[in-house]
Amino acid sequence: MIFAITRRSFQALITLLILSLLAFTAVYAIGDPILLLIDAQASSLEQEALRTRLGLDQPMPVQYLYFLQNLMSGDFGRSFVSGEPALRLILERLPATLELAFVALLIATVVGVPLGMIAGLNAGSRFDRVVSVFSVLGFSVPSFWIGIILILVFSVQLGVLPSFGRGDTATLFGIASSLWTFDGWRHILLPATNLALFPMALLIRLARAGASEAVRLDFIKFARAKGVTTRRIIFVHLLKYISISLVTILGMQLGLLIAFAIVTESVFSWPGTGKLIIDAMNSLDRPVIVAYLLIVGCIFVIANTVTDLLYIVLDPRIRSGGGNDPR
Amino acid sequence: MTTNAQTPQRLLSADLLAGFWSSKVAVIAAFVFVFMVVLALAAPWISPQDPYDLSQLNLLDSRLAPFEKGIDGTVYLLGTDQQGRDMFSAILHGLRISLFVAVVSSVTALVIGTSLGILSGMRRGWLDTVLMRIVDVQLSIPAVLVSLVLLAVLGRGIDKIIFALITVQWVYFARTARAATLVEMSKDYVEAAQSFGFSRTRIMFWELLPNVLPPLLVVAMVEFAHAIALEATLSFLGVGLPITEPSLGLLISTGFAYLQNGEYWISLFPGIALLLLVFNLNLVAEWFRESLDSRRR
Amino acid sequence: MSDSILAVESLTMGFDSKDGFVEIVRDVSFSVRPGEILGIVGESGSGKSLSAYSIMGLIDPPGRISAGKIWVGETNLLDLDEESMRELRGTRIAMIFQDPMMTLNPVLRIDTQMIEAVQSHFNITRRDAIARSAAALERVGISDPYSRLRSYPHELSGGMRQRIAIAIAVLNSADVIIADEPTTALDVTIQSQILYEVQRLCAERGTSAVWISHDLGVVSSLADRVCVMYAGQIVEQGPTEDVIASPRHPYTAGLLASTPGRGTPKKPLSQIRGSMPTPGSIPSGCAFRERCDFAQERCLDAPELRGATGEDRFVRCHFPFGENGASK
Ligand SMILES: Nc1ncnc2c1ncn2[C@@H]1O[C@H](COP(=O)(O)OP(=O)(O)OP(=O)(O)O)[C@@H](O)[C@H]1O
Numbered sequence: 017m018i019f020a021i022t023r024r025s026f027q028a029l030i031t032l033l034i035l036s037l038l039a040f041t042a043v044y045a046i047g048d049p050i051l052l053l054i055d056a057q058a059s060s061l062e063q064e065a066l067r068t069r070l071g072l073d074q075p076m077p078v079q080y081l082y083f084l085q086n087l088m089s090g091d092f093g094r095s096f097v098s099g100e101p102a103l104r105l106i107l108e109r110l111p112a113t114l115e116l117a118f119v120a121l122l123i124a125t126v127v128g129v130p131l132g133m134i135a136g137l138n139a140g141s142r143f144d145r146v147v148s149v150f151s152v153l154g155f156s157v158p159s160f161w162i163g164i165i166l167i168l169v170f171s172v173q174l175g176v177l178p179s180f181g182r183g184d185t186a187t188l189f190g191i192a193s194s195l196w197t198f199d200g201w202r203h204i205l206l207p208a209t210n211l212a213l214f215p216m217a218l219l220i221r222l223a224r225a226g227a228s229e230a231v232r233l234d235f236i237k238f239a240r241a242k243g244v245t246t247r248r249i250i251f252v253h254l255l256k257y258i259s260i261s262l263v264t265i266l267g268m269q270l271g272l273l274i275a276f277a278i279v280t281e282s283v284f285s286w287p288g289t290g291k292l293i294i295d296a297m298n299s300l301d302r303p304v305i306v307a308y309l310l311i312v313g314c315i316f317v318i319a320n321t322v323t324d325l326l327y328i329v330l331d332p333r334i335r336s337g338g339g340n341d342p343r
Numbered sequence: 344m345t346t347n348a349q350t351p352q353r354l355l356s357a358d359l360l361a362g363f364w365s366s367k368v369a370v371i372a373a374f375v376f377v378f379m380v381v382l383a384l385a386a387p388w389i390s391p392q393d394p395y396d397l398s399q400l401n402l403l404d405s406r407l408a409p410f411e412k413g414i415d416g417t418v419y420l421l422g423t424d425q426q427g428r429d430m431f432s433a434i435l436h437g438l439r440i441s442l443f444v445a446v447v448s449s450v451t452a453l454v455i456g457t458s459l460g461i462l463s464g465m466r467r468g469w470l471d472t473v474l475m476r477i478v479d480v481q482l483s484i485p486a487v488l489v490s491l492v493l494l495a496v497l498g499r500g501i502d503k504i505i506f507a508l509i510t511v512q513w514v515y516f517a518r519t520a521r522a523a524t525l526v527e528m529s530k531d532y533v534e535a536a537q538s539f540g541f542s543r544t545r546i547m548f549w550e551l552l553p554n555v556l557p558p559l560l561v562v563a564m565v566e567f568a569h570a571i572a573l574e575a576t577l578s579f580l581g582v583g584l585p586i587t588e589p590s591l592g593l594l595i596s597t598g599f600a601y602l603q604n605g606e607y608w609i610s611l612f613p614g615i616a617l618l619l620l621v622f623n624l625n626l627v628a629e630w631f632r633e634s635l636d637s638r639r640r
Numbered sequence: 641m642s643d644s645i646l647a648v649e650s651l652t653m654g655f656d657s658k659d660g661f662v663e664i665v666r667d668v669s670f671s672v673r674p675g676e677i678l679g680i681v682g683e684s685g686s687g688k689s690l691s692a693y694s695i696m697g698l699i700d701p702p703g704r705i706s707a708g709k710i711w712v713g714e715t716n717l718l719d720l721d722e723e724s725m726r727e728l729r730g731t732r733i734a735m736i737f738q739d740p741m742m743t744l745n746p747v748l749r750i751d752t753q754m755i756e757a758v759q760s761h762f763n764i765t766r767r768d769a770i771a772r773s774a775a776a777l778e779r780v781g782i783s784d785p786y787s788r789l790r791s792y793p794h795e796l797s798g799g800m801r802q803r804i805a806i807a808i809a810v811l812n813s814a815d816v817i818i819a820d821e822p823t824t825a826l827d828v829t830i831q832s833q834i835l836y837e838v839q840r841l842c843a844e845r846g847t848s849a850v851w852i853s854h855d856l857g858v859v860s861s862l863a864d865r866v867c868v869m870y871a872g873q874i875v876e877q878g879p880t881e882d883v884i885a886s887p888r889h890p891y892t893a894g895l896l897a898s899t900p901g902r903g904t905p906k907k908p909l910s911q912i913r914g915s916m917p918t919p920g921s922i923p924s925g926c927a928f929r930e931r932c933d934f935a936q937e938r939c940l941d942a943p944e945l946r947g948a949t950g951e952d953r954f955v956r957c958h959f960p961f962g963e964n965g966a967s968k
């Protein structure tokens with residue numbers, strides 16, 4: 017167990033190093049970074065001064081080490097546009113994005129897992145076919161378009177839910193979030209539903225496959241032979257059995273959702289990191305883009321690592337070493 | 344050359360097609376998709392106006408609702424946009440652009456990905472290791488993010504977006520082609536062909552390719568739809584096609600501004616065209632995937 | 641029927657398929673008396689497991705029971721709704737499955753799986769349920785039951801898991817236990833331990849059992865009476881010793897001759913020629929006629945399961961051995 021944690025953490029660290037190398041290449045190695053970091057009007061003397069100050073006259077590997085050192089001390093560069101530290105810009109916006117991703121994941125799980133399980137338990141039925149067509153919809157249709165339809169229906173036509181922005185926030189347990197207010201929930205509902213569609217489709221598919229396979233297994237039949245209720249068989253035996261693989265997917269989805277949020281945030285003007293990065297792209301604000309990539313990469317790697325470890329905790333067969341069968 | 348060792352599975356065998364005709368969902372989906380493609384091809388001849396010939400546009404006719412009559416009495420079936428452009432014509436031309444981008448990028452990605460995948464599966468060794476590492480890393484990052492970053496570095500333009508799409512797509516083909524190659528390589532007929540002294544390249548093209556095709560066909564359909572969707576998304580975000588190439592995504596994007604005032608048609612109708620294209624293609628692909636899966640069992 | 645605890649009457653089950661209803665279990669009847677062990681023997685595919693699932697009400701579509709009655713006491717199980725059937729499972733009739741590696745849920749602890757078996761039927765506390773489970777484990781010869789209860793299935797050996805499955809089956813003092821080849825997947829030494837355990841349990845508590853096996857040897861050492869199944873039908877039924885000493889159906893005779901350690905010593909093992917017909921391609925008339933050395937024209941008519949007067953023996957053959965007019 018300890019060994020597994022150490023190994024996984026080590027792998028995560030390697031991945032982050034590779035990521036930083038890529039980011040380094042993107043901003044500093046391609047083109048002359050000085051031109052990116054300083055006003056175009058600056059004199060060549062000023063440019064030279066900055067070059068020496070930033071260590072850009074050093075060889076590349078040394079520069080990369082400087083870059084890493086800066087990252088360690090939290091220096092991701094400053095935004096060309098606002099002049100603020102890029103890291104601070106990202107971190108300010110991050111809670112809104114995390115909140116959105118979290119609610120989306122919640123919706124996806126609460127709706128997707130039961131739908132998929134019911135479909136899998138009734139494989140081949142009309143319900144099953146409808147659900148699987150729905151999951152193809154969730155997989156294939158561009159999410160910005162679904163977002164537009166949600167706005168059109170719920171906010172323009174019915175007028176029941178707001179279509180843009182984040183609602184009031186409140187602070188509870190030291191966390192400022194819009195989830196603590198009614199207005200906040202009203203605002204998050206549409207974007208979160210929009211963002212939830214893809215992971216929902218994925219969960220439907222996985223839960224369906226898991227359930228339709230597992231019901232054929234002997235242990236389900238044996239549980240029925242014991243006289244256990246159908247409800248308990250589904251919610252304890254089956255759910256626990258398939259949830260182990262679902263958790264893995266959920267963990268990976270959290271990281272992905274932060275990236276998918278770029279689209280949803282643009283549609284719903286959600287003030288999160290996705291909106292920020294699109295703005296940064298349109299104004300060629302490279303330090304912000306790089307900071308975004310590194311932060312999202314970090315979250316992604318952390319989420320995956322935690323998920324892997326969670327998997328070890330959840331599956332008794334792996335937990336007690338190797339899963340070999342002492343027959 | 345024929346080997347009796349193992350009959351390679353044929354791409355479009357009769358019973359697969361027979362099964363296809365008996366699936367209502369798949370047939371309707373395929374029909375709608377083909378219909379959309381025909382509409383796009385016929386756009387210059389069937390669209391009521393040339394939507395990008397400014398002399399044909401009348402600003403006084405701007406933002407008319409569907410079926411509303413214009414100044415000169417023309418009825419606009421799907422309404423007009425803010426420049427008085429007939430939405431129906433704009434959609435037909437948008438379809439063309441969307442399909443063009445998707446065809447070019449998917450076909451290129453298919454050729455590159457399949458070749459690399461087969462090569463990688465046949466040669467194994469360091470090439471395989473390196474390629475598959477790249478594929479794994481790319482598959483773990485969302486396609487939107489990869490293409491966004493590429494476009495941020497490259498800038499806008501139809502060539503740039505095609506390049507970005509190819510970069511995103513080739514890995515799916517490579518992964519599938521490699522996996523199928525590994526399976527086929529372990530079968531008798533490849534060994535038989537090798538023992539007859541056929542060169543690797545020959546085996547690759549004449550023996551492996553037809554057998555690797557069925558799974559690739561599914562991926563090709565999914566990826567084609569994916570390319571359409573991704574281009575639309577990027578154009579909607581404003582980092583995709585330039586305003587001179589108004590694809591469906593771009594049309595939706597311009598209409599989005601008017602959505603709040605209830606002028607839904609500028610966004611909605613191009614959106615429906617997009618939906619029909621992408622969703623139906625995926626339904627067909629899904630059907631193929633399922634029937635190929637059930638045959639393999 | 642009041643002297644039997646479980647009575648199956650003309651049970652027929654099969655599967656709905658493209659080509660119509662394919663019968664698997666055909667007109668099967670038998671009864672089990674209190675405290676009795678009934679053996680059911682038959683080749684793989686003869687429909688033994690599906691007969692057992694039919695009794696337990698565990699047939700899923702496209703499978704379906706098309707005819708027959710299954711009496712437990714005064715109730716016909718086929719008249720019950722799902723909830724009453726559920727209440728009956730585990731309390732009146734219990735079942736043990738073939739492969740102990742597959743019957744326990746790999747992600748739930750043993751105690752969870754035992755407690756739920758009790759609490760599904762009785763409104764008792766968790767602590768009492770645990771005590772009851774531990775007692776049941778001890779009864780099947782498991783030492784240190786409390787630490788076993790805290791294990792996961794994969795931490796236990798196959799023999800241990802099968803003991804646990806048996807403990808679960810006896811947990812609620814069921815009247816009848818249906819054991820579907822519970823020792824086939826185990827080592828020979830463990831096999832005999834399990835056999836002994838089941839025999840002892842049944843004797844101690846007067847529990848009846850239906851013991852399904854493809855091994856006539858196993859059944860003969862355990863069962864009071866035996867049914868021989870062939871192609872979904874019972875072809876011979878009677879007290880174990882009598883059936884083994886003087887089989888009346890040619891199939892039973894062939895089965896005995898091909899069982900090692902049976903029949904005359906030194907005589908080489910014989911084999912029944914051909915193989916059992918698959919469901920859907922069973923010949924008309926006597927199902928065994930194509931493999932039978934004694935088949936005659938009359939065998940084109942399907943024989944009934946007939947009883948000889950004054951004896952507890954039944955045979956489905958026009959020309960049974962050891963009766964008047966026998967073929968040999
Ligand atoms: N779901 C199903 N659909 C169609 N036929 C089935 C199905 N399940 C079982 N059968 C058929 O029913 C027949 C009887 O199966 P059953 O499992 O009862 O045999 P068995 O006597 O228990 O054999 P074994 O000793 O191998 O366990 C087999 O020929 C099998 O092919």
Ligand SMILES: [Mg+2]
Pocket residue numbers: 688689690738820821
């Ligand atoms: Mg069986």
